[in-house]
Amino acid sequence: MIATNTNERLLQIAVLAFGLIAPFLFPAYIQQIALLWIMILFALTWDTMGGQMGYNSLGNIFFFGAGMYICAVVQIIVGGYDVGEYTAAFGAIKVDITDTQYFTGLFIGLAAAAVGCVFLSIILGFFFFGLRGPYFAIGTLGIALAAGELIGAWRWVGGGSGISLPLYPGSDIFPGSADEEGLFFYFLCMASAVATFLFFRWLYKTRFGLALNAIRDDEEKAEGMGIHTMRYKTVAWACSSFFLGISGGLHGNIVHFIEPLEVAFPTITFGIFMVAMSLLGGKGTLWGPILGAVLFHVIKEVTWTHLLGWQWVALGLIIIVNVVYFQQGIVGWLMERFPERFGIRVETDATAQGKGGAD
Amino acid sequence: MGNVIEVRGVSKAYGGVIANKDIDLNVADGKITGLIGPNGSGKTTLFNSIVGFHPIDGGSIRFDDQEISTMRVQQIARLGLLRTFQQTRIYGKMNCVQNMLISIPHRKHRFLDMFGHSTAADREKADSLLEFVGLYGKRMLPAGDLSFGQQKLLEFAMALMNEPKVLLLDEPTAGINPTLINGLIDRLKRANTDFGITLLVIEHNMRVIMNMADTVYCLAHGEILASGAPEAVQNDQRVIDAYLGAH
Secondary structure, X not given: OHHHHHHHHHHHHHHHHHHHHHHXXXXXXXXXXXXXXXXXXXXXXXXXXHHHOOOOOOOOHHHHHHHHHHHHHHHHHHOOOOHHHHHHOOOOOOOOOOHHHHHHHHHHHHHHHHHHHHHHHHHHHHHXXXXXXXXXXXXXXXXHHHHHHHHHOOHHHOXXXXXXXOOOOOOOOOOOOOOHHHHHHHHHHHHHHHHHHHHHHHHHHOHHHHHHHHHHHOHHHHHHOOOOHHHHHHXXXXXXXXXXXXXXXXXXXXXXXXXXXXXXXXXXXXXXXXXXXXXXXXXXXXXXHHHHHXXXXXXXXXXXXXXXXXXXXXXXXXXXXXXXXXOOHHHHHHXXXXXHHHOOOOOOHHHHHOOOOOO | OOEEEEEEEEEEEEOOEEEEEEEEEEEEOOOEEEEEOOOOOOHHHHHHHHOOOOOOOEEEEEEOOEEOOOOOHHHHHHHOEEEOOOOOOOOOOOEHHHHHHOOOOOOOOOHHHHHOOOXXXXXXXXXXXXXXXXXXXXXXOEHHHOOHHHXXXXXXXXXXXOOOOEEXXXXXXXXXXXXXXXXXXXXXXXXXXXXXXXXXXXXXXXHHHHHHOXXXXXXXXXXXXXXXXXHHHHHOHHHHHHHHOOO
């Protein structure tokens, strides 16, 4: 690990530099790169559950959608409107809110989305952590599917017709820029993805990381050793949902219009992408999901643009090759190929003698 | 010296199969107690009952004067009553050091301790215990890459890391190279004498159990057949019959 430290630092700087320069270098692609940050956040939060803890959640997209709706509702309330009336107007209402109302609404909304999703995850965890293996996967998939249908039937939040969000006001955060709104949300997306990365990077270095891996490798043994498994599982899902809630709130504001099935709870697109990205990059590793997200997103966008009609075939092919030929993912494959680079080594007697308890 | 574990009238049936019937057993504090019996006599079932792995049908199990038969596995483990598995169970994708570090005692753990870092003392202890079982050189390898015998040693070291009061060992020498068994017996004894851990050991290897145990219980067909000093049990005609199939 020691040898990779400087490399990791360089990688971090490169990614950060790209993130800061990219929107000015490729102004036409701001939304795409913003979405890439959300994809990275998706992959990282999914990997906490599926990769580090071994609970393959197919329902993590639920928190994305829940966050999106919580944020929207808070924005409408802070804007001074009645939610029922606002949604009943199907966007025909004249939205007239001040800049301050917009930004307070947005930030309170994002905070409420994060906290709300944490609460939801605790409640769901109480019921769903009794399920193991494929049952957990299918059970959580049910959450996401059911949520889409339930929201679709809930008039107060617009039902199947969705909600049009308050529009971004003119402001002077990026003076002289043509796409102020794009830049504003771009940097919020980037900040939340970077925060997610830094948070989990820290988390995996604490005892928490070890406990998650122990639960993944043998949960019964972990119970037998007295580890508070339920506590760890609940907190892990809560951390995951915290960031997913924020990403949902942001995404809703980027697309301006939210509705339950395609935008808020897209189980078969984003919901599956988060799994596919983690697997592609290498689940259970810190950088794997990020690498997977970048590759997957780039391939997705390129095929969408240049191979229209074949894009699903291309994505399906990636998933199949990944699952059949290298399940360990790219970073996992590197670890198998060059174990010593990752600190996996046997010490001969000679080196073992210098044992100083240094690490 | 009192008894740290007292099992009274414990029964357990799986459907129509009676695995344990009216078992009475004492584990004396600070001693090594052996549990022998032919295959299928209910030894592992009794272990599972004691550690709370499944509910019992009747009877009482007390640990340190506290009724534990209705508690769950984690609670019992946190009280300081730990078991190892017959089919070794370690965290396969984590390296040996990580396996050790997560095996620290969790009984004092508060909520925020989840986010703490392993202390230098933990690391030192992990290293010295790995040294104790002879795995120090392989400590950076994924535990799943170790041989079966080495995994068994690792599981034993993990149990010691947890600082239990009582350790239940399910066939510690099964699958271990005969030449290594002496070393293992020595380590088990040292766990008892040096670390002060009371042991309850299931064992098929007579030489091992006679060498270690202070008291031996023999199970057959789910019932206690004989108990007492190792020599007495070994020479008991009923025990010999049970093993050789005279029933």
